[in-house]
Amino acid sequence: MTIEMHPQRWGDPGAATTLDESARALVDLAFGLTETPAVSGATPPVTRLPEELLAGLRGIVGEEHVLTDDDTRALRTRGKSTPDLLKARAGDLADAPDAVVRPRTPAEVERLLAFAVEHHVAVVPFGGGTSVTGGLAAQRDGYAGLVSLDLVRMKRLLAVDPVSMTATLEPGLRGPEAEALLAEQGLTLGHFPQSFEFATIGGFAATRSSGQSSAGYGRFDSLVVGLTAATPTGTVTLGTAPANAAGPDLRQLLLGSEGAFGVITAVTVRVRRTPAVKRYDGWRWPSFEAGADAMRTLAQAGLLPTVLRLSDEAETAINLADPDGIGSESSTGCLMIVGHEGTAELVEARRAAVAGVLEGLGGTCVGEEAGQKWAHGRFAAPYLRDALLDVGVLVETLETATFWSNRERLYAGVKQALESSLEGAMVLCHISHVYETGCSLYFTVAAKEAADPLAQWQAAKAAASDAMVAAGATITHHHAVGTDHKPWFAEEIGPVGVRVLRAVKAELDPTGVLNPGVLIP
Numbered sequence: 001m002t003i004e005m006h007p008q009r010w011g012d013p014g015a016a017t018t019l020d021e022s023a024r025a026l027v028d029l030a031f032g033l034t035e036t037p038a039v040s041g042a043t044p045p046v047t048r049l050p051e052e053l054l055a056g057l058r059g060i061v062g063e064e065h066v067l068t069d070d071d072t073r074a075l076r077t078r079g080k081s082t083p084d085l086l087k088a089r090a091g092d093l094a095d096a097p098d099a100v101v102r103p104r105t106p107a108e109v110e111r112l113l114a115f116a117v118e119h120h121v122a123v124v125p126f127g128g129g130t131s132v133t134g135g136l137a138a139q140r141d142g143y144a145g146l147v148s149l150d151l152v153r154m155k156r157l158l159a160v161d162p163v164s165m166t167a168t169l170e171p172g173l174r175g176p177e178a179e180a181l182l183a184e185q186g187l188t189l190g191h192f193p194q195s196f197e198f199a200t201i202g203g204f205a206a207t208r209s210s211g212q213s214s215a216g217y218g219r220f221d222s223l224v225v226g227l228t229a230a231t232p233t234g235t236v237t238l239g240t241a242p243a244n245a246a247g248p249d250l251r252q253l254l255l256g257s258e259g260a261f262g263v264i265t266a267v268t269v270r271v272r273r274t275p276a277v278k279r280y281d282g283w284r285w286p287s288f289e290a291g292a293d294a295m296r297t298l299a300q301a302g303l304l305p306t307v308l309r310l311s312d313e314a315e316t317a318i319n320l321a322d323p324d325g326i327g328s329e330s331s332t333g334c335l336m337i338v339g340h341e342g343t344a345e346l347v348e349a350r351r352a353a354v355a356g357v358l359e360g361l362g363g364t365c366v367g368e369e370a371g372q373k374w375a376h377g378r379f380a381a382p383y384l385r386d387a388l389l390d391v392g393v394l395v396e397t398l399e400t401a402t403f404w405s406n407r408e409r410l411y412a413g414v415k416q417a418l419e420s421s422l423e424g425a426m427v428l429c430h431i432s433h434v435y436e437t438g439c440s441l442y443f444t445v446a447a448k449e450a451a452d453p454l455a456q457w458q459a460a461k462a463a464a465s466d467a468m469v470a471a472g473a474t475i476t477h478h479h480a481v482g483t484d485h486k487p488w489f490a491e492e493i494g495p496v497g498v499r500v501l502r503a504v505k506a507e508l509d510p511t512g513v514l515n516p517g518v519l520i521p
């Protein structure tokens with residue numbers, strides 16, 4: 001059975017959590033007494049799609065796969081950013097689709113798009129619903145209605161080529177489902193974003209996602225060798241060789257296209273053998289600078305482990321989650337997680353080589369316990385966000401990336417913007433995606449909720465986004481553009497870049513039925 005997330009919370013409802021005593025003490029210490037915010041029941045607006053259009057949709061996918069009940073539509077409303085959760089908690093489901101439509105085949109997707117064009121119905125491709133940038137909050141004004149094109153029934157492993165080490169997957173497979181199918185063949189994709197439990201193959205491709213093991217396996221777009229997408233103009237299949245010089249790489253137009261150019265119906269990815277051994281170690285650094293320099297050295301020496309992440313001083317202290325321990329000697333410095341996966345021989349050889357470099361740079365290995373603790377809790381943080389929202393603490397994350405030479409400036413600029421905007425905020429940061437030329441910075445922010453937490457966060461987010469642009473960094477390393485990042489995205493790609501995107505949109509989706517208002521500035 002497919003587990004559905006509650007519209008007002010993250011994740012498996014069975015894994016919902018509350019703050020334990022030590023976390024509650026930490027909250028009191030950091031923010032003083034917080035008030036428990038009210039949570040309203042939420043009901044989506046009445047469906048606006050007329051009966052004849054619903055009948056037309058039923059004719060394509062079958063009666064039971066056109067759903068208009070409130071619960072199903074509530075579950076397909078927006079994504080899982082903190083603003084999305086705050087709106088849902090306040091009872092606002094105004095962005096709910098008029099219907100949820102579940103195709104089974106690429107041919108049905110094509111027919112749905114043709115139907116949407118004919119009747120001017122807006123279509124929102126829906127994978128796991130984990131967008132954190134408003135990628136599922138399409139505009140509906142001017143359309144006959146808005147349908148969520150839910151890919152939940154397209155969940156097959158279509159092909160495996162064990163010689164070339166590729167696999168072709170349908171878009172609706174969630175992370176664990178894809179891994180389970182590949183594991184039956186002794187293979188892994190190695191893509192483990194924090195949203196792994198719910199996010200899908202199609203969503204990873206449509207947002208150019210990056211997972212926690214990106215240092216070893218690569219970001220999702222680098223794993224894709226081919227894909228098929230249905231567009232209102234026709235279906236396109238790309239990727240006939242591992243590499244080519246056949247003009248610009250059109251796969252890149254669809255990777256990151258966030259449902260605005262087409263519906264991705266199949267993705268062919270590189271796969272690896274299931275690793276026999278996984279070893280994650282903790283390393284301690286005297287400062288964020290020292291740890292970041294060590295990451296750069298590894299990347300530039302071609303010695304990247306499978307997992308490489310570094311928490312700044314504040315995140316290191318909080319990760320220890322012991323209010324009494326904060327400020328003590330054991331909580332100072334910065335924690336780095338260094339993970340190796342592969343055959344026993346490869347892991348031992350890489351581990352020794354990496355350890356040699358890290359020791360030479362002043363790092364101290366603190367053993368496997370810290371690494372295991374991270375691996376064990378790697379998908380837990382979003383559940384904690386709900387528990388904090390429950391007690392009136394606003395928590396959200398944001399991310400960016402830049403070149404190594406600009407890293408300190410970017411870190412200082414974004415941190416300062418967040419701290420100035422959110423009084424008494426706790427701002428934590430880590431680096432978890434590393435390249436020869438630079439890295440991403442991932443910030444977690446917590447503050448006592450103001451009377452209007454949505455406005456409070458929107459102001460802070462705008463300040464942080466301005467700081468990213470001012471520092472010459474990107475507005476997003478892996479969360480994508482959606483609706484939230486559009487103004488800064490436009491600045492990042494410039495007026496000619498915007499025109500190129502609009503031209504592609506006009507060609508592939510001339511009447512603009514696909515995800516209106518998403519991605520394209």
Ligand SMILES: Cc1cc2nc3c(=O)[nH]c(=O)nc-3n(C[C@H](O)[C@H](O)[C@H](O)COP(=O)(O)OP(=O)(O)OC[C@H]3O[C@@H](n4cnc5c(N)ncnc54)[C@H](O)[C@@H]3O)c2cc1C
Pocket residue numbers: 010079080081124125126127128129130131132135136151171192193194195198199200201202203204205206207208209210211212257258259260262263264265382478479480482515518
């Ligand atoms: C708690 C949490 C942690 C996260 N951690 C990470 C992380 O570690 N790394 C990371 O990269 N991201 C992360 N994200 C962001 C999010 O999970 C990713 O953007 C993910 O790739 C979205 O996949 P999805 O299947 O949920 O897509 P959805 O949220 O359903 O859709 C995202 C966008 O892609 C479009 N889309 C979806 N499927 C298709 C398709 N088949 N064809 C065309 N368009 C499509 C949608 O219309 C939408 O615009 C996190 C989000 C949350 C809430």
